[in-house]
Every structure is written in structure tokens, then in C-alpha cells.
Amino acid sequence: xxxxxxxxxxxxxxxxxxxxxxxxxxxxxxxxxxxxxxxxxxxxxxxxxxxxxxxxxxxxxxxxxxxxxxxxxxxxxxxxxxxxxxxxxxxxxxxxxxxxxxxxxxxxxxxxxxxxxxxxxxxxxxxxxxxxxxxxxxxxxxxxxxxxxxxxxxxxxxxxxxxxxxxxxxxxxxxxxxxxxxxxxxxxx
Numbered sequence: 001x002x003x004x005x006x007x008x009x010x011x012x013x014x015x016x017x018x019x020x021x022x023x024x025x026x027x028x029x030x031x032x033x034x035x036x037x038x039x040x041x042x043x044x045x046x047x048x049x050x051x052x053x054x055x056x057x058x059x060x061x062x063x064x065x066x067x068x069x070x071x072x073x074x075x076x077x078x079x080x081x082x083x084x085x086x087x088x089x090x091x092x093x094x095x096x097x098x099x100x101x102x103x104x105x106x107x108x109x110x111x112x113x114x115x116x117x118x119x120x121x122x123x124x125x126x127x128x129x130x131x132x133x134x135x136x137x138x139x140x141x142x143x144x145x146x147x148x149x150x151x152x153x154x155x156x157x158x159x160x161x162x163x164x165x166x167x168x169x170x171x172x173x174x175x176x177x178x179x180x181x182x183x184x185x186x187x188x189x
Contacts, residue, residue, distance in 0.1 A: 058079065060077070174188045
């Protein structure tokens with residue numbers, strides 16, 4: 001009788017047919033197999049990218065010219081492209097050299113001025129470099145030197161506490177003459 005039971009068990013089992021392949025689980029099971037060090041690296045990288053996106057970054061653009069004969073009367077606008085406000089924004093305008101048609105020359109002219117105490121995202125300010133050099137009606141430029149603007153600023157919450165966190169951006173401009181004789185500024189890297 002014991003043999004009959006074994007035979008019945010064998011008969012009741014399903015015959016072995018072709019096996020169906022299991023569907024690969026690329027979802028949660030796959031993600032659990034990634035080591036924690038890789039997850040830590042991805043999290044730190046995402047945090048760094050997010051912080052850099054918000055970090056204040058100033059851009060500059062040429063605006064109107066107040067006197068067509070004087071290229072130094074061109075107004076420049078700066079804008080905060082980052083999401084974190086910039087504080088204590090100052091500019092240092094420097095002209096390498098210049099000469100007028102009446103024989104006056106000058107080298108390394110410099111103007112330092114405060115631009116803004118607080119600049120939020122996309123806020124624009126005019127740099128005061130256009131106030132640096134004025135001309136009489138009878139005088140014109142024989143030589144125009146390069147213009148360098150160094151804009152210095154701090155991050156919003158750290159400005160009064162950590163003066164070492166001040167950042168500066170340098171913008172170099174080269175003078176070029178157009179076909180009508182007017183002098184314009186070209187941004188140089």
C-alpha cells in the first residue's frame with residue numbers, strides 16, 4: 001500500500017514542461033542592489049548643483065551712451081543671475097590709458113564706488129563708471145585704453161559675519177572703433 005501512495009504522488013505531480021522566465025525586476029529590487037556609497041555620492045552631487053544654481057552670479061551688459069564722443073560715458077548694467085541675494089556690491093573701474101587730441105594723457109585711472117547694499121534675483125543696477133571721465137565740447141579722444149571693472153560682493157546671510165566669503169568678478173572691455181568713428185566697447189574674456 002505504501003507503494004501505491006508513492007505512485008499516486010508521482011502521478012498527481014504536474015509534468016515538467018518548458019519553464020517560463022521570470023520577468024526581470026528593474027524597479028525597486030534593482031535600486032536596492034546599489035551600494036550606499038553611490039547613493040551618498042548622488043545626494044552630495046545634487047546638493048552641490050542646487051547650491052551652485054542659487055549662488056549669486058553677476059552678468060553685465062552695455063547700456064546707453066550719454067555722450068557719443070566719450071566712450072567712457074557708456075553706462076553698464078549688472079544683474080544678479082543667482083537666486084541668493086548679493087550684498088555689499090562695490091565696483092572698481094579702471095582705465096588703462098587715454099589720450100586726448102589736445103595732448104592730455106592719463107594712465108591707470110581708477111574709480112571705486114558702492115553699487116548696492118542688497119541685490120535680489122534679476123535685479124539690475126547701473127555701474128557708476130560713466131562718471132569717471134568727462135570731456136569739454138571742444139575735446140575728443142585720440143587714444144582710448146581698455147576698461148576693466150571688478151565687481152565685489154558677499155553672499156546674503158554671511159556678509160556681516162564672514163568677510164572672507166566676499167567674491168569678485170572681473171569684466172574686461174576693449175575699445176573698438178566703428179566705421180562712423182564712434183568708439184564702442186567689446187567684452188574680452
